[in-house]
Amino acid sequence: MAPKQIYGRCSVFGCESKKLSTFVAPSSESLRNQWVHFVFDGNAPTRLPKCVFVCAKHFTDDCFFNLGQYRAGFAEHLKIKPGSVPTLPASATNRGQANTSTDYIQLHLSRDVACQTDHVESLKTHTVGTQLSFRTLRTHIKSEGVQATVFCKDFGVGTSNADPLCLSSSPVKKPSKRPRVDLEEELEANPLEGSSLVEASKGPYSTYDPSDSITALLDSTLKSEDSSTATHNGKKYMVYESCIMELFNACPVCTRACEVTTQRLGTFLSVKQQCPHCTFGRRWNSQPILGSTPAGNLHLSAAVYLSGASFLKIEKVFKAMKLQLFRYETFRRHAKSFIEPAVIHQWKVLNDLNLQRLSQxxxxxxxxxxxxxxxxxxxxxxxxxxxxxxxxxxxxxxxxxxxxxxxxxxxxxxxxxxxxxxxxxxxxxxxxxxxxxxxxxxxxxxxxxxxxxxxVRHFAKGISKKLLAISMQKDCEKLKKWMKSINNHIYWTAAGSTSGPERIAKWTSILNHVRDVHVHEDPLYPKCEHAIRQTSDRSKWLQAATPTFSKLEKLLTNKRALKDVAKLSPHHxxxxxxxxxxxxxxxxxxxxxxxxxxxxxxxxxxxxxxxxxxxxxxxxxxxxxx
CATH class of the missing domain: 3.30.420.10 (Ribonuclease H-like superfamily/Ribonuclease H)
Structure with a gap:
């Protein structure tokens, strides 16, 4: 069964067809896999969209039933043969648009000269060129340039030895004018961005392929990868849309108004400038392309992830400033495909080094x-x-x-x-x-x-909580003044002892110290190491056989506390x-x-x-x- 023709945007990245016949991938499993392999250049994502569309310009001429009728104007839509598979990538179908601005200038000069007999010899054209009206000549010269998107035969309107020119048997209609600034809705459902998965052992940019279909967007711009500075190390700026459009409103050749169309994918912006007067055209991209992913989108995802920030909060900031941003699903796709494998790889490398050092x-x-x-x-x-x-x-x-x-x-x-x-x-x-x-x-x-x-900190925290609870009881307020001293005594006991019994002897000495007794019965710690001081204020000392001292003694000398004190860390x-x-x-x-x-x-x-x-x-x- 032949693929159905249906309205939809072509899924091949870099394809800009608007009014060509579009076909949905067939239901046959083998044919559908071939279509998907072509659309995603062999890197199909795990979750495919519900429908995959491919326009007519990605098929060869022998794939259509009514190609001749369509070109002659007797058919409105192309009909594809069953079993047809797309084979022409976007870079091949757009080769006519891949010329630099210099090529457009040459075509402009050829068009002007065609109307003047002074330069007929240099162009090697027949005098029949002067018998055509300016509008007719302009139409054919424009079609000779780069706007014919299908292969065609020469038509005997005029002879020309210029190889790049190709005259169409039917006049190409002038594209309808659009608003100068026409930001298209972001195609987040298109899985092209970030669809190239990266293994943990590879770098996040290892999927870059110069022959990828996205390179059709870069033919008229300089590649930042050729510069000595890495893409992620370069400076980035926040640019307003109105300032960008000022650079493309006027043609740099004839200085007349141009048609400007834009495409957006997250933070990425592609601007296409086409002059209807002199056929000058160019494309400008706001970011370099890494594989099939705009660099700015990937770098922003990495910055959010690696800094521990929240994407949802960053999204609110961008929304408040009217900054363009991709959706959360794209962020997670970047994290899963690029960032997290790099984190796992780096952690394994560092961990192996640490374990190797510890083993020695x-x-x-x-x-x-x-x-x-x-x-x-x-x-x-x-x-x-x-x-x-x-x-x-x-x-x-x-x-x-x-x-x-x-x-x-x-x-x-x-x-x-x-x-x-x-x-x-x-x-x-x-x-x-x-x-x-x-x-x-x-x-x-x-x-x-x-x-x-x-x-020690965990033990001291538990003892302090219990001391605070006792000090808040009736007739036990005096214990609150000793809490800081007892807490310091815990750390001193752990740091100044070499064995468990010695820690216990020093720990229990606090019960004598709070009663102003500094000589102890335990031979492991017979007396306090501080200097003996005489004080006239006896109220700060605790007295034996009082509720406060009894509760303190019960807390510090219970079986579990003495067992824990014996195992307090003496060093780290x-x-x-x-x-x-x-x-x-x-x-x-x-x-x-x-x-x-x-x-x-x-x-x-x-x-x-x-x-x-x-x-x-x-x-x-x-x-x-x-």
């Missing part, structure tokens, strides 16, 4: 902690992060989904388990690990005989890891639902790359992460 070190101290995508016990995703506490570099990140482990409470243990398995497979030998006091993590590391320390803490989790909120906010688990992972890996770069150049980029 004798003492490796890591810190681990999990960040959930939402507070409370209803988290769906969790990212467990392992950091080298010597260099503050991220070693590994494991993303865990709650339904994998039977609930959000088990995600932290699973993330730690996966990270340790990876480190063992890469030959990294742990000296110790610093985490919070998660019960499942404690049991898991104890069974694996891994030296485990607790982060997880404060850098907590700061990393705080910065993740910029790239992966908790109130944003990511479309896929990989998107959340890419945002986290992207921050890891930035943190690693910041760690390597800390003096220069300190302000960036204040």
């Amino acid at each position: 070190e004798e003492i490796v101290i890591l810190g681990g902690d999990m960040r959930a995508d939402s507070p409370g016990h209803s988290a769906k995703y969790g990212s467990y992060t392992m950091m080298d506490l010597h260099t503050n570099t991220i070693v590994d990140i494991q993303l865990v989904q709650s339904n994998e482990v039977g609930g959000s409470a088990h995600m932290e243990k699973e993330g730690l388990k996966r990270s340790l398995a990876l480190l063992e497979s890469r030959g990294v030998h742990l000296d110790c690990i610093v985490t919070d006091r998660h019960p499942q993590v404690q049991k898991f590391l104890r069974e694996r005989n891994v030296t485990h320390y607790y982060d 803490q997880t404060s850098s890891l907590e700061a990393f989790h705080a910065v993740i909120l910029r790239f992966a906010p908790k109130n944003v639902v990511f479309p896929l688990l990989e998107s959340c992972a890419d945002s986290t890996w992207l921050l890891c790359i930035q943190i690693t770069m910041w760690t390597d150049h800390r003096p220069k980029q300190r302000k960036e992460y204040r």
Whole structure:
């Protein structure tokens, strides 16, 4: 069955046909695949549009039933033969429009001379040229130029030895005038932009093909890729539409008014200038083309993604300023096809270097902690992060989904388990690990005989909350004055001790110190190290056998508190890891639902790359992460 003729815009990128017959892709699977392969130049997207249109100028003459009738004017539409496949790309069908402005100037001179007998010899034309009216001659000369879009035979109106000229057997109608500034609606449904997928191991610009159909838009402009400056490093400017149109309103050859048409694709603008008087024409593009994607569209998507900004907020800013922008679906297509593969590749390279370095070190101290995508016990995703506490570099990140482990409470243990398995497979030998006091993590590391320390800040935070609650009770207000001293004592105990029993001895000495007793019974810490001071104000000291002291003693000497104090980290803490989790909120906010688990992972890996770069150049980029 022959493809149906239907009204629609040609899906071949770069094709500008307006009134030619357009055909929809046939329903036959094999033929439809050939059509799709031609339209997308072999890089068909995963999600195809509902209808794929191809105009008549992409088919050869033998594909039509009534080509002769159509050219003679006896048929209004072309009829295509069953089994026909388009083979003529946009660059081939528009070759007549690919001439530079210099070629148009030569045609203009030929047209003027054709009406004057003084230059007949130089043009080698017959005198029959002077017998035609100016309008008739002008029409034929214009058709000889570049506006004939189908192959035709010579017609004996006048002889010419100029090879580029081709006279049509039927006069070409003058295109109807359009408004000077006619911005077309953006074709976001057209999957041509960003349809060339990039593998993770390739660069985002590896799909560039000079023979791509989009190059038809670049024949009359200079390629910015030829310059010594990379496209993404060049300066960009915000230009108003009225200022652009001032450059194309007048013909640079005859200085008369021109017909100006525009095409827009996101932030990309293509301006076509055609002079109806001297046949001068040219095309100007606001951005270079990378493969099949305008560079500005891709660079803007990358800037939004890599800076951790929100596309929806950027879209509101653009809308307020009347700046042209592509839609969110295009942004996600750019991220999936170009940006995220580059982020994954870069993260794997940096991670391999870090693991290789750690495998060669004798003492490796890591810190681990999990960040959930939402507070409370209803988290769906969790990212467990392992950091080298010597260099503050991220070693590994494991993303865990709650339904994998039977609930959000088990995600932290699973993330730690996966990270340790990876480190063992890469030959990294742990000296110790610093985490919070998660019960499942404690049991898991104890069974694996891994030296485990607790982060001091987490312990001090829990003790401070309980002290504050006690100080707000009746007859316990005096305890509030000791809260800061007790909090400092926690850090001093962890940093100044070499073993668990010594930490416990120093920790319990605070109960004597608050009663103005500075000699202790424990031989591991027999007396306070500060100088003995005499004070006349005895009201600040606590008294034994009082409710305040009894509650304080019960809090500081309970079994769980003494057990945790013995395992407080004497050296590195997880404060850098907590700061990393705080910065993740910029790239992966908790109130944003990511479309896929990989998107959340890419945002986290992207921050890891930035943190690693910041760690390597800390003096220069300190302000960036204040």
